[in-house]
Amino acid sequence: MASSKPSVLLTRNDYPEEGVKLLREHFQVDTWKSALGISKEELTSALNGKFGVFCSLSDKIDADVLKNASDLKVIATMSVGYDHLDLKEIKQRKIRVGYTPNVLTEATAELTMALLLATSRRILESHKAIHKGEWKSWAPNFMCGPALQGSTVGIVGCGRIGLSVLEKLIPFKVSKFLYTSRSKKPEVEKHGAIHTDIDALCRESDFIILTSALTPDTHQLINRIRLESMKSTAILINTSRGQLVDQDALIDVLRDGKLRGAGLDVMYPEPLPLDSPLLKLDNCVIIPHIGSAQIETRQEMARITAQNIINVFQNKPMIYEVPL
Structure with a gap:
């Protein structure tokens, strides 16, 4: 019946x-x-x-x-x-x-922090080095990464998740926070963050964190010009949507040493093909879209x-x- x-x-x-x-x-x-x-x-x-x-x-x-x-x-x-x-x-x-x-705000913000630290401190690269027999002894420059303390962190699209990431970063003694948004946000600026445009944020930040929604206006917001304007010592973290970034341009700047590293929870297509050039880069940490996987x-x-x-x-x- x-x-x-x-x-x-x-x-x-x-x-x-x-x-x-x-x-x-x-x-x-x-x-x-x-x-x-x-x-x-x-x-x-x-x-x-x-x-x-x-x-x-x-x-x-x-x-x-x-x-x-x-x-x-x-x-x-x-x-x-x-x-x-x-x-x-x-x-x-x-x-x-x-x-x-x-x-999912807190879960995604926690994952963003984990990805940021794993990328900057070269955790996955260090783990691989052990299995490849590259860990011979203690060495002063082996697997060194940049410090959050004293750095400038730029957050692109500082909504609920971006704000939570910023608050979690405060104990790391970041020197300056920059953020982009359609308008100034008092809840963000009470932490001393400075509202700026995307181009200035890309040029000035040591760490660029993408927490923006994907819209027609933000599609490939991080384009080749902006990627090449970043400091060669900068690190890019994306836990929002892969299409915010020109992925081919990102591969080029990572491969050419024009960007220190990237940590990606999102990319395109998903799942990422096993022959993707991203998977061949030691300075790119890839995880399988697990931002809310709590x-x-x-x-x-x-x-x-x-x-x-x-x-x-x-x-x-x-x-x-x-x-x-």
Whole structure:
């Protein structure tokens, strides 16, 4: 006998159970069979007859995907970013969109700090050196990296995550903080941070940390000209979106020694091909987009994603809704 409950699609089979259990109380839940996610063609077919979809940033939802989704009322993404969603098309179809900001701020800021320190102190490079037999004895210049103390740190897009990173850096006795934002932010400047433009930040900073959302205006914000304007001793950290950076130009400046190093939690494409030149550079630390990969954070993200769908079904405001 067919279920009388409306149907919701989960785009993979490994979402945290905290969210899945909530959905099962209200919906018939159809879960895609794989933890590798659903292809575009399969997603297009699977959305037919669905009230909602529980998705992630790896699911590209555009006009082609939505062509069979006449019953779809809500798209809930388990992410703070929503650049994988065609908002113009979604708005035309009067579909509501939920997302999960705020909850992953601290987890991503912690990961940014870990990546910054791993890159500047050459942790992964040192680990590899042991296995390659390069650690012969103590040596005064072996695996030396730059200090945070006394440095200038530039934060690009100083929103919730950027502010949390700044606050975590204060005990490291950074000399100066620079930041970019559409407008000055009192909550940032109370820590002595100086609002500046992106070009000055790139030229003057010893550490450049990207925590900006990806928009048409920020696509390849860190272009070849800005990369080449950076100090040769500078380090670039990106835990936001790979497309903020001209990746080919980044490879060139790292390979040519025009930039000391980079730490990337995000890149493009994702996953990064194993033959990518980035993986061949000792001065580039690559990790697999794990900014929010904290157990408690991912559980709460799943709960909020599910509750966003439930609230639309119950004609209640979402916990977090993308304004369209």
